[in-house]
Amino acid sequence: MTSEQGGPSGRSNRPGGVRRRDDAGRERNRGTGRNRTESAPSQRTRAADPARLVAFEVLRAVSGDDAYANLVLPARIRNHHLDRRDAGFATELAYGALRGQGTYDAILARCVDRPLAELDPAVLDALRIGVHQLVAMRVPAHAALDQTVGLARAVIGAGPSALVNAVLRKVAARDLPAWLAELTAGLTDEVKIASLVHSHPEWIVRALRQALVAHGRDVSEITAVLEADNAAPVVNLVALPGIGSLEEAFDAGFTPGPLVIDSALSSGGDPGRLASVRGGTVRVQDAGSQLVARALAGVELKSGLDGGEERWLDMCAGPGGKAALLAALAAERGAWILANEPSAHRAKLVAQAMAAVPEDAWTVRTGDGRDVGRDHPASFDRILVDAPCTGLGALRRRPESRWRRQLSDVSELGPLQRELLNSALDAVKPGGVVAYVTCSPHAAETIAVVDDALRRRDDLELLDAGAALDAASLTGDLGAGNAAGKAAGNVLSPLPTHRMTAQLWPHLHQTDAMFLALIRKL
Numbered sequence: 001m002t003s004e005q006g007g008p009s010g011r012s013n014r015p016g017g018v019r020r021r022d023d024a025g026r027e028r029n030r031g032t033g034r035n036r037t038e039s040a041p042s043q044r045t046r047a048a049d050p051a052r053l054v055a056f057e058v059l060r061a062v063s064g065d066d067a068y069a070n071l072v073l074p075a076r077i078r079n080h081h082l083d084r085r086d087a088g089f090a091t092e093l094a095y096g097a098l099r100g101q102g103t104y105d106a107i108l109a110r111c112v113d114r115p116l117a118e119l120d121p122a123v124l125d126a127l128r129i130g131v132h133q134l135v136a137m138r139v140p141a142h143a144a145l146d147q148t149v150g151l152a153r154a155v156i157g158a159g160p161s162a163l164v165n166a167v168l169r170k171v172a173a174r175d176l177p178a179w180l181a182e183l184t185a186g187l188t189d190e191v192k193i194a195s196l197v198h199s200h201p202e203w204i205v206r207a208l209r210q211a212l213v214a215h216g217r218d219v220s221e222i223t224a225v226l227e228a229d230n231a232a233p234v235v236n237l238v239a240l241p242g243i244g245s246l247e248e249a250f251d252a253g254f255t256p257g258p259l260v261i262d263s264a265l266s267s268g269g270d271p272g273r274l275a276s277v278r279g280g281t282v283r284v285q286d287a288g289s290q291l292v293a294r295a296l297a298g299v300e301l302k303s304g305l306d307g308g309e310e311r312w313l314d315m316c317a318g319p320g321g322k323a324a325l326l327a328a329l330a331a332e333r334g335a336w337i338l339a340n341e342p343s344a345h346r347a348k349l350v351a352q353a354m355a356a357v358p359e360d361a362w363t364v365r366t367g368d369g370r371d372v373g374r375d376h377p378a379s380f381d382r383i384l385v386d387a388p389c390t391g392l393g394a395l396r397r398r399p400e401s402r403w404r405r406q407l408s409d410v411s412e413l414g415p416l417q418r419e420l421l422n423s424a425l426d427a428v429k430p431g432g433v434v435a436y437v438t439c440s441p442h443a444a445e446t447i448a449v450v451d452d453a454l455r456r457r458d459d460l461e462l463l464d465a466g467a468a469l470d471a472a473s474l475t476g477d478l479g480a481g482n483a484a485g486k487a488a489g490n491v492l493s494p495l496p497t498h499r500m501t502a503q504l505w506p507h508l509h510q511t512d513a514m515f516l517a518l519i520r521k522l
């Protein structure tokens with residue numbers, strides 16, 4: 001099926017031609033009466049296709065200015081007035097080229113006569129965009145070549161565009177399976193092979209393999225984990241309980257979320273077009289985040305025997321996703337929540353996120369969570385520590401982060417994670433519960449941190465986080481408790497304490513890989 005595009009991006013970038021893109025991003029040219037694959041490079045596309053230009057600008061901002069793709073992309077789409085279909089094409093191209101960078105650079109290294117580091121970074125970004133179209137998108141090779149060469153000519157120059165043309169022609173000589181066979185020929189190291197085939201740094205492949213075992217799963221699941229990281233994630237919505245409604249989202253094509261109440265999901269489209277999302281009563285939030293927040297809210301307390309209102313704390317609240325859901329849940333049952341965040345800018349985002357919730361239900365504190373235990377000892381019934389972490393469980397949402405993160409980040413974050421958890425354990429009332437959460441399954445950021453707390457203190461008891469997630473879910477059988485893996489026959493792990501913690505996985509639950517431990521103070 002093809003359809004004519006309206007708006008500025010539907011106009012031809014070439015004299016005499018009208019550019020059309022179908023659902024798969026294929027383009028058809030009409031009106032020039034010339035077979036463009038036969039024309040010389042210098043006579044081909046002279047201006048950049050806006051969708052490809054947007055993808056290129058995103059890659060340049062990410063590699064040149066350390067920008068975040070998910071923040072840059074929407075602004076560039078707006079600047080270039082892309083319609084919905086072009087925006088989808090640009091998103092797939094930018095995110096795909098960023099996710100696939102490891103594999104694509106390995107392919108390019110075989111097609112360029114010098115080390116890639118010696119290329120102009122802009123040329124390298126144009127090449128990555130070209131490779132993604134050639135090996136991973138349903139774009140005809142001639143369109144991928146012509147348009148990428150045209151882009152390079154328009155934004156970098158005629159000389160570099162000739163290099164781009166020559167290199168991409170070599171890339172186009174093989175399809176992806178043939179390239180992968182060539183790249184991995186003679187290799188026996190499973191980590192190296194997975195790193196090349198699934199475009200993850202080797203240290204992350206190693207860490208995710210270890211994380212599977214540490215959380216009681218089988219290491220053979222690594223392929224599914226890496227594939228899930230490379231798939232475009234669905235958009236999840238949450239209607240703030242007692243405040244928001246999903247009716248408008250359902251009318252717009254979202255479907256009810258299967259995992260958690262008051263949620264919806266969609267595989268495409270911009271949720272920002274919904275008035276309920278713009279008004280903040282419905283929010284974009286991964287189902288895993290919703291589940292861990294609801295699990296904490298649902299757990300039975302042995303504190304609060306004084307009969308007063310429950311006091312909750314979100315110790316690391318920015319930018320406020322879980323704080324907003326927790327605040328709405330707190331408001332429903334007459335509780336109050338303090339949302340703490342050290343960064344003033346992010347603290348403002350937290351207040352904005354909670355703005356739809358009655359304001360007597362919440363307060364924002366701008367400060368270091370490590371001080372809260374000292375400043376407010378034994379003061380809270382429920383505390384969320386959504387600790388700063390490597391984010392290795394959310395790689396599908398942050399396409400560039402796998403290339404930015406380093407092994408050293410894991411050990412650098414460890415002391416902060418431990419201090420925050422310890423501060424929360426000081427701040428919680430006896431009988432109250434602390435949820436320690438990360439969007440990373442890395443054993444050093446999850447069970448090792450919880451183990452240390454349990455070793456250092458004798459006033460703690462671990463609750464069954466898997467059961468709490470099940471109770472918070474619609475299905476009741478998530479199988480996220482780490483005991484589930486043990487039952488599945490993995491004899492290496494987990495240790496007895498680990499069996500009480502829980503780990504969600506993108507390949508199993510279609511959520512971010514959130515870790516949850518629920519710790520009660522005795």
Ligand SMILES: C[S@@+](CC[C@H](N)C(=O)[O-])C[C@H]1O[C@@H](n2cnc3c(N)ncnc32)[C@H](O)[C@@H]1O
Pocket residue numbers: 289315316317318319320321322323340341342343346367368369370386387388389420
């Ligand atoms: C994983 S994010 C939290 C995400 C948030 N809960 C949400 O759902 O939107 C971790 C947050 O911890 C904050 N943070 C960093 N150092 C901190 C500290 N010393 N005390 C408290 N929070 C800290 C970061 O600024 C960041 O906003």
